[in-house]
Amino acid sequence: MxxxxxxxxxxxxxxxxxxxxxxxxxxxxxxxxxxxxxxxxxxxxxxxxxxxxxxxxxxxxxxxxxxxxxxxxxxxxxxxxxxxxxxxxxxxxxxxxxxxxxxxxxxxxxxxxxxxxxxxxxxxxxxASPARDENVLHVKSADGVLRPLDWDRVAHVVGEAVAGLSDVSSEPVLTETRRNLYDGISADELALAQIMAARTLVEQEPNYSYVSARLLADKLRAEALSYLAGRPRQASQDEMAGIYPGYFRDYLRRAIELELVNPELAQFDLDRITAALRPERDLDFGFLGLQTLYDRYFQHHNGTRFELPQAFFMRVAMGLAIREDDREARAIEFYELLSSFHFMASTPTLFNSGTTRPQLSSCFLTTVDDDLDSIFQAYKNNALLAKYSGGLGNDWTPVRGLGAHIKGTNGQSQGVVPFLKIANDTAVAVNQGGKRKGAACAYLETWHVDIEEFLDLRKNTGDDRRRTHDMNTANWVPDEFLRRVEANEGWTLFSPNEVPDLHDLYGNAFAERYREYEAAAERGEIKVFRKVRAVDLWRRMLTMLFETGHPWITFKDPCNLRSPQQHTGVVHSSNLCTEITLNTSADEVAVCNLGSVNLLKHVGPDGLDTARLEKTVRTAVRMLDNVIDINFYTIPEARRSNLRHRPIGLGLMGFQDALFELGLPLSSEAAVEFADRSMEYISYYAISASTDLAEERGQYQTFEGSLWSKGILPIDSMQLLIDARRGDALDVDTSSTLDWEPLRQRVRTVGMRNSNVMAIAPTATISNICGVGQSIEPLFQNLFVKSNMSGDFTVVNPHLVRSLKERGLWDEVMVSDLKYFDGSLGQIDRVPDDLKALYATAFEVESKWLVDAASRRQKWIDQAQSLNLYIAAPSGRKLDELYRYAWHKGLKTTYYLRAQSATHVEKSTLRGTDGKLNAVSATPAPAASPSPSPAPSPSPSPSPSPSPSAAVPATPSAVVPAVPPAPVVKPKELPKVDDVDFAATDGAACRIDDPDCEACQ
Incomplete structure (x- = not known):
């Protein structure tokens, strides 16, 4: 062969x-x-x-x-x-x-x-052959001159790249580099040869990812220093300690000349700023992280990057501190947090902070009214917001449905779908400054008469004029609909121009008014309506979700019943990534400003380091609050809304990395408990930090009348949802460990600086920068190739490799087996069961564990979470159980369904090449909600075995011990709806590594 x-x-x-x-x-x-x-x-x-x-x-x-x-x-x-x-x-x-x-x-x-x-x-x-003489080779520099290859420098750079890393050496990198050289090779190609040589070794040893990154950093240094000097110039890492201060001044001067950076940054005390730079932190990047920064974040001129990593972080930090009293001190404080990866601001903030157009906000939510002026203004607003990297969530529910009467022309409406097609094309045309694709999500309530056509928007068949292939879609589902699904009752679809107040109603008020409209329709008082079985519509929603990946399932009533801002309006939709739940109206475009705590940096073998976490959260909240005042607003509705309510969204990433560090399998009560406790601390510190800012800077304008002003914190607002559900459709844990009463009183009397403070975003790109897993995501595979806009990257789980090395199991055969079994340990016999449980991959973990952990977090969060759900072999019954389970557990939203269809393995069935992966479940799935029946308000879930974290003081000690394993709860089944057979369908649910997918970036 x-x-x-x-x-x-x-x-x-x-x-x-x-x-x-x-x-x-x-x-x-x-x-x-x-x-x-x-x-x-x-x-x-x-x-x-x-x-x-x-x-x-x-x-x-x-x-x-x-x-x-x-x-x-x-x-x-x-x-x-x-x-x-x-x-x-x-x-x-x-x-x-x-x-x-x-x-x-x-x-x-x-x-x-x-x-x-x-x-x-x-x-x-x-x-066995004579040594090759490298001196016969020449390198073509950027000025076109051929110079002899300086092999000693190559060896020095590679030696620097491997220094301080375990289980790597320069020899294989240099050997592979030699094989790829030729006479007349360009300087860029020489640098690429070294990087590629190290990349080929990543699958054998994850630390070669750091080697590759350091070699890329050497290429970047040469590119940046040569550009600023106007001649070829190189510097090794050990020379940068002396070079960085002078380089930073040159970089800043040139960036200002090019009108890329705000000239006010030059007014900082640069001696103080440059003394704080930490050149050694250039060594902390993995290859995926640094390549992502190189391709998409660093400042450049005609494609030449001249912004080095520490200059990048300092530029972002200075931009966020530009209005502080002691701005140098704050800039250094912010820089320390960013450059150490303890916290990372969102992509728009990293793109634009410190620039001449500081559009730093991540998400924008709009409501489109039922008139042409509003509709076409919405297109313009979408374009202006997307231009500077904003993600969009559009509420289209008010637009009248197909067949509704148009008074002005005495004609009939074509419904909402043709307008959505134009919104789709607008998102494609305005591609966020060329840095990433424009992205929008359209929301529609489940009672809208066009809902069935809305479900078909992402199909690849049918009239293409009624399809939106590039725009995300989401269902905005009221509780009343799901109650009728479970009761197997009917459901009536209306045109919003005939039932205008349904859009602004939620909870029991919505249910009562909805029934009144149904009665009116029966009496002939409503012209445009249609009756369906709720179960049939629900089945179709789930089928489309699997077949096209859309629309996502989000829940209207929990978002509103627990919103701190009920007194000022209604939450009509979420955002592009389903974690933001803010009010919108014709006059206000909701804005949210995001950043995420790296949870891995706040745990050790003994548990959660709460002292470090408190310091990180307090600084992060200040940074996010600063965004609101510094921000460049492209439309007045966004500025007015953001300055009135000042919402921010502090989230987290690296959740599963933290579990690996603690030795807790994701499929365990201990992991669910850790999700609960870690989010409780983040919530406590974030609310406290916002209260401190209110004392320093003043309350947000609409504080009075909010839930905050009544002393109702997110954990307290859970009772509002319990009361509205009457306890018959909610299975939530309401336990806590901290003493919240002093903080509750302080919030009531001092106030809050921000109307909302927490939301867990996908962190797809910034988690790559920090080298940790996305957000609250399970690990996709232990060894795989990730595709994104920066290319393809070999990703190896370093925690697994460390564990296998400790057991003497990491070798070439293990690498081959991981490739063969799609990064899963399940069928590798020599791997112990405890490691199989700990390192189970996303499709080996029952999604109900993810929902349980999300439910425990949700009680602490005033907004929502970007929660992806995974199903290895989807069926209608499984999807029905999973999404209704999420509703019963009090979740506000869900995000992508990530699935392996039933025919996924059949693409390789050439003569027995099966490749089918048997899932490994560490423990059974958690209990599902019981069948709906009248019941008192649910009590907290049974506690696991007594653990050191069961009772935590109000002023926590420096370390919270890890939670030990807990008893397993036997699963129960939800009531069933008729099954949908996906056996012959290869669905379009998200495949994890799609370079065009917002969540995969």
Whole structure:
């Protein structure tokens, strides 16, 4: 079997225009044009070697290889530019990736083993051959001059990159770098060769991700310093301690000249600022994090990056401190938090803080009224808000439905869908300054007469004029609808122009008024309405969610009943990522300003470090509050709303990393308890910090009349939901461990600086920067390739590798097994059961555990959480149980459904290549809600075994001990609706690594 991609073939060349300028660097240093034929030949031989060469197999293999080759070519050339050079190992890595993604596991495994054998053979041959003379090679610098390769410097840079890291060495990086050199190589290609050499080793040792990042940092230093000096200039990491202060001044001066940075930053005491820079923190990035910053965040001029990492963090910090009294001290305080990864501001803040257009807010929520002026003003507002990286949530419920009377023309409305199509195209056209795709989510209430067409918006069939392929959609579901689903009753759809007050009603008031409108329809007093079975509509909602990934399921009544701002308006929708729950109206566009605590940085083997957490949260809340005053507002409705209510959204990330550190499986009561306790502390400190700011700076304008002013904190507002549900549809834990009464009294008397203070966002990109798992997400796989806008990255779970090393189990065979089994430990016999439980992947964890943990967090949060749900083999019954379970547990919203469809594995069923993954459940799923029946208000869930964290003082000690394992609760079943068979459907639910998906970025 020969699998070498360098073999030749007579297949016609690709029609891709980029191919003509792309070169391939072979292992002997020679260069040849890129030819996709060679990829096709190599994969064909691999398939034939595994599957056989009979006629039937050959026919299937021919079509399959053509498809895979096209995927490989597109991926490799996605970021290609003039004179791009691809290394042969890079191409082979991509072939391996596509084989694994296609679940051709046996072929991929044979391919991996063959590559390993060839690598060993080459190493042996090189060891027996005379040493190569690098001095014959020349490097072409940026000024076009050929200079002899300085191998000593290459060795020094690689030596710096591996310094201080365990289980890495410079030899394999230098050896692989040598293989990829050729005479006349450019300086950029030389730097890339070193980076690629380290990248190939990541799957064997996660610390090579840091090596790759440090080599990328060396490339960035050369790029930035050369640009500012106007001539080629390089500096090693150990030289940067002396260079950074002078560099920062030069950087700031040039950025101001280019009108990229606010000139006021030059008025800071730069001696004080530059003395606080921490050059050594450039070493703390993983490769994915630094590459993401390089591609999308650092300031550049004509594509040349001249902003180094610590300058980036300091620029953001100075921008956030620009209106502080002692702005240097605050800037340094903010810089310390950002550059140490204890807290990270949201992407718009990182993009724009300290710039000439500081649009720092993350989310904007709007309501579109039922008239053309409002509708077309909404398009304009969306464009202006999206231009500077804002994510949009649009409430379209007021727009009248299909068939409704139009008084002005005496005609009939075409409904809301044609207007949504235009909103979709607007989001595509305004792509957030070229930094990332424009993104919007349209919300519609479940009683709207156009709801069934709304459900079809993301379908790939039907009239394309009534489809929105690029816009997210979400259902805004009232409790009354789900009560009728569970009672198997009817449901009536209305046009909002005939039932205008339903839009602003929630809870029992909505239910009563809705029934009155149903009676009016029966009497013939309402013209446009339609009756359906609630269960039928619910089934269709879930089917569309699986088949198209949309609309998401969000719950109107919990968002409103627990809103601190009930006295000033109504929450009509959430935002793009479903974590924001703020009031909107024709006069106010809701704005939220986000940032996230890195929970991993606040735990140790002994538990949660509450002293460190308090310090982080207090500083973070101040930073987020500053955003409101500094912010560049593109529309007046957003400015007015933000200055009146001053909402912020402090969230968290790295939740599962914290569990790994504590040794707590996600599928355990102990993990649920940790979610509860950690969020309780964040809530306590965030509310306290906002109260302190109110004392220093004043209350927000609409404080009086809010729940805060009545001493009703988020934990207290849970009772409002319990009362509205009458206890018959709510199964929540209301326990607490801190003494909240003193804080409650302080909030009532001193006030709050911010109407809202907490929301858990997806943190997709900023968690990559910090090198931790997204938000509250479970780990996707322990070894996989992540695709985003910056390319493809090998991701290995370093916590798992550490555990396997401790057991003497980390070796090449384990790497191969993890690849073969899609990053899962479940079928690897030699891995102990406790590690399989701890490191179970997302589709091996029953989603009800995620809902239970989210429910325990939700009681502490005044807004919501971006909660993705995972189902390995979806069915209508499973989706019904899961989403109604989320409703029973008091959640406000859910986000993406992430699924593996029933046919997902069939793409690789060539002669028994199954690849199906058996899920590993560490423990049974938590109990589902009981069948609805009259019951008293629920009492707190049974406590686990006594633990050190069961009682925590109001002024906590420095460390909260980790929670020990707890008894398992036997699952119960929810009432069933008729099942929906997804067996023949390959759904479009989120696949985790989609580079175009907002949640995957």
């Amino acid at each position: 020969s699998l070498d991609i360098t073999e030749t073939s007579q297949r016609p060349p690709s029609v891709t225009e980029k191919t003509a300028t792309v070169r391939v660097i072979r292992r002997d240093g020679s260069v040849s044009p890129f030819d996709a034929n060679k990829i096709s030949v190599a994969m064909t031989k691999a398939f034939l070697a595994v599957e056989g060469d009979d006629a039937a197999a050959s026919s299937r293999i021919h079509h399959l290889v053509a498809e895979l080759t096209e995927q490989v070519e597109q991926s490799l050339l996605r970021h290609a530019g003039p004179e791009t050079a691809l290394h042969i190992e890079q191409i082979q890595d991509q072939v391996e990736l596509m084989l694994m993604r296609g679940e051709h596991h046996k072929v991929a495994r044979a391919y991996v083993l063959y590559r390993d054998e060839r690598a060993k053979a080459r190493a042996a041959a090189e060891a």
